Amino acid sequence: MRNIRTRHTIGAAVAALSLITLSACGGDDGDSSTGAVDKLGENEGEVSILAWPGYVEDGSTDPEVDWVSGFEKETGCQVTAKVYGTSDEAFNLAKSGEYDVVAASGDLTLRMVAAGEAAEVNTDLIPNYEGIYDFLKDREWNTVDDKNYGIPHGYGANLLMYNTKDVTPAPTSWKAVFEDAPKHKGQVTAYDSPIYIADAAVYLMAHQPDLGIENPYSLDEKQLAAAVDLLKSQRASVGEYWSDYTKTQASFETGDTVVGTTWQVIANLIDQKKAPVEAILPSEGATGWNDTWMISSNSKSPNCAYAWLNHISDPEVNAQATEYFGEAPNSDKACEFASEGHCETFHAGDEAYAEKIWFWNTPINDCLDGRTDVECTDYQDWTKAWSEIKG
Amino acid sequence: MTLSSISSTLSRRPGIRLGLLLAAPLTWLVLVYVVALAALLVTAFWTIDSFTNELERTFTLDNVREITGEALYRTVTLRTIGVALLVTLIDCAIALPVGFYMAKIASRRSRHLLVIAFLMPLWASYLVKALAWRSLLSNGGLLDWAGGLVGLGTPGFGFTAIVLTQAYIWLPYVVLPVYAAYERVPDSLLDAAGDLGARPALTFRTVVLPLVVPGLVAGSIFSFSLTMGDYITVNIVGGANQMLGNLVFINSGSNLPLAAAIALIPIVVIMIYLALVRRTGALENL
Numbered sequence: 001m002r003n004i005r006t007r008h009t010i011g012a013a014v015a016a017l018s019l020i021t022l023s024a025c026g027g028d029d030g031d032s033s034t035g036a037v038d039k040l041g042e043n044e045g046e047v048s049i050l051a052w053p054g055y056v057e058d059g060s061t062d063p064e065v066d067w068v069s070g071f072e073k074e075t076g077c078q079v080t081a082k083v084y085g086t087s088d089e090a091f092n093l094a095k096s097g098e099y100d101v102v103a104a105s106g107d108l109t110l111r112m113v114a115a116g117e118a119a120e121v122n123t124d125l126i127p128n129y130e131g132i133y134d135f136l137k138d139r140e141w142n143t144v145d146d147k148n149y150g151i152p153h154g155y156g157a158n159l160l161m162y163n164t165k166d167v168t169p170a171p172t173s174w175k176a177v178f179e180d181a182p183k184h185k186g187q188v189t190a191y192d193s194p195i196y197i198a199d200a201a202v203y204l205m206a207h208q209p210d211l212g213i214e215n216p217y218s219l220d221e222k223q224l225a226a227a228v229d230l231l232k233s234q235r236a237s238v239g240e241y242w243s244d245y246t247k248t249q250a251s252f253e254t255g256d257t258v259v260g261t262t263w264q265v266i267a268n269l270i271d272q273k274k275a276p277v278e279a280i281l282p283s284e285g286a287t288g289w290n291d292t293w294m295i296s297s298n299s300k301s302p303n304c305a306y307a308w309l310n311h312i313s314d315p316e317v318n319a320q321a322t323e324y325f326g327e328a329p330n331s332d333k334a335c336e337f338a339s340e341g342h343c344e345t346f347h348a349g350d351e352a353y354a355e356k357i358w359f360w361n362t363p364i365n366d367c368l369d370g371r372t373d374v375e376c377t378d379y380q381d382w383t384k385a386w387s388e389i390k391g
Numbered sequence: 392m393t394l395s396s397i398s399s400t401l402s403r404r405p406g407i408r409l410g411l412l413l414a415a416p417l418t419w420l421v422l423v424y425v426v427a428l429a430a431l432l433v434t435a436f437w438t439i440d441s442f443t444n445e446l447e448r449t450f451t452l453d454n455v456r457e458i459t460g461e462a463l464y465r466t467v468t469l470r471t472i473g474v475a476l477l478v479t480l481i482d483c484a485i486a487l488p489v490g491f492y493m494a495k496i497a498s499r500r501s502r503h504l505l506v507i508a509f510l511m512p513l514w515a516s517y518l519v520k521a522l523a524w525r526s527l528l529s530n531g532g533l534l535d536w537a538g539g540l541v542g543l544g545t546p547g548f549g550f551t552a553i554v555l556t557q558a559y560i561w562l563p564y565v566v567l568p569v570y571a572a573y574e575r576v577p578d579s580l581l582d583a584a585g586d587l588g589a590r591p592a593l594t595f596r597t598v599v600l601p602l603v604v605p606g607l608v609a610g611s612i613f614s615f616s617l618t619m620g621d622y623i624t625v626n627i628v629g630g631a632n633q634m635l636g637n638l639v640f641i642n643s644g645s646n647l648p649l650a651a652a653i654a655l656i657p658i659v660v661i662m663i664y665l666a667l668v669r670r671t672g673a674l675e676n677l
Contacts, residue, residue, distance in 0.1 A: 091644045186547065194645075239630055240629070244626075247627070251529075255531065380646055383642060390632075390633050391463065
């Protein structure tokens with residue numbers, strides 16, 4: 001009898017407990033108000049940031065590389081950072097509403113705005129905004145209907161990296177990963193995202209002018225098919241695609257990969273003793289990124305988010321961050337803090353040079369190059385094409 | 392009301408007691424499992440605004456038509472089933488002798504050690520195991536070195552690498568049920584078969600195997616279905632290959648309904664697998 005009573009008591013306790021658990025699990029959804037704030041309040045104590053690798057460094061990767069600790073001390077906002085490998089991945093993560101700040105490239109910003117995930121930003125509340133290059137402000141990837149959705153961070157190109165021992169003579173053209181790819185069959189790599197189709201389009205612009213590609217993000221069906229054909233023939237030589245930067249880093253170091261697309265930061269991270277690599281901007285030009293710090297429309301820490309936007313566009317911090325990633329900073333002032341030659345290497349502030357980089361953009365049905373007689377392929381078409389290329 | 396008065400009330404009313412006990416787990420089951428699965432099924436018949444990514448809740452068969460019509464999905468489905476079958480075969484081939492040894496031959500002490508040894512990989516993170524295989528398979532890795540001794544290189548990243556890695560990762564899920572099935576085979580049956588003059592091979596085929604098949608089937612359901620849904624291993628060691636999971640992943644950002652439709656493929660395949668297994672009668676003996 002005693003035993004049975006005990007069992008019933010335990011049963012009742014478990015039942016009560018599970019009910020408590022249930023009621024505690026009822027979520028509360030933060031309301032997503034739009035419209036920019038006009039003044040800032042007290043910092044909330046924490047801010048979560050979604051960014052490209054190398055954008056939010058607190059010294060844990062390299063003790064010398066740290067522009068987060070100072071910010072935390074100064075503002076009292078504890079930073080939690082999450083890195084992502086492709087804009088698609090970032091879009092999925094951003095939609096979870098768990099991130100206050102997102103560093104987004106041009107193939108993501110407009111999708112964020114269209115999906116109502118980005119909050120309008122009042123640039124008056126960010127003192128460092130003033131010093132930023134004018135040609136980065138109010139561009140189609142950060143401003144929609146005269147409303148600003150973020151702060152320019154920096155820009156750069158997707159480079160061609162090769163192992164100098166294995167790939168000779170040194171390539172100067174993207175031909176190394178297209179026509180010449182069979183020379184290194186199984187050791188070629190490419191960026192694993194539909195947006196990589198634009199890289200093929202940049203190559204076709206230079207080598208097959210009769211296709212009439214004016215903008216690699218604005219491809220009609222025939223032009224997309226040509227890019228897909230090129231990438232399908234490349235596929236036969238590709239050892240693996242990469243979206244995780246540490247994977248491609250390891251792959252170059254072990255020699256599994258010897259040539260392919262990369263970012264400057266990956267080239268910097270590779271141990272030259274393990275694999276002597278060189279990263280170049282090929283003669284055809286390249287695709288690239290032009291990144292924007294955005295605030296989530298679901299942010300629970302908007303004040304800390306503003307504080308971060310101001311901190312990261314501080315010339316000294318911006319110089320550190322952009323130099324570490326390997327891209328041009330967002331202001332002339334930042335160049336004063338950057339190492340010698342950095343701004344020259346990345347042509348910071350050189351508008352004419354920036355014109356040559358095809359910054360990531362979101363392909364949409366209305367042709368971005370202004371054609372009206374034909375419908376262009378959109379990002380969904382590109383995603384489908386990308387799956388088909390990989391097969 | 393004190394806890395003891397609550398408990399005495401509850402002890403007098405078994406209905407309320409049962410209701411309270413099951414309320415939370417059942418709510419979870421319905422919400423998390425049934426509703427989520429239903430939402431997935433329904434989403435597959437919706438469409439999406441290509442730019443804003445907003446779901447458009449109008450019924451359409453486009454996604455289903457696409458996944459059944461396009462060659463891409465056929466290729467990837469066949470590849471995924473192929474990997475799942477190979478992984479299941481390899482795991483069963485290892486589990487049958489290993490399970491027999493553990494249950495019938497090994498001493499008590501070494502039996503415990505073996506069980507622990509087979510469970511050990513489960514304590515390590517999935518990612519660590521997949522990445523370990525990446526370094527084993529890479530250029531200059533252990534397999535490259537060992538293969539070099541007999542004149543072969545590493546299989547490299549690709550189909551073979553996926554099969555090897557998945558077979559390793561899901562092995563404990565097959566070994567344990569098979570081992571448990573062997574445990575339940577009474578030693579006296581083996582003795583009786585021997586007394587009646589059956590050779591070991593005949594005893595195994597006619598006495599042991601029929602009793603072990605349910606365990607084998609249970610294990611194969613694990614290895615088969617877990618492999619069908621995997622996409623991380625493919626990303627790490629799969630080279631340029633993709634499986635169904637990768638197609639779901641790449642579409643989940645830009646086209647959720649299509650991703651949901653693709654996710655239906657492994658569900659259908661596993662249901663067919665379960666139906667086939669059921670016809671063998673193995674499920675009733677579980």
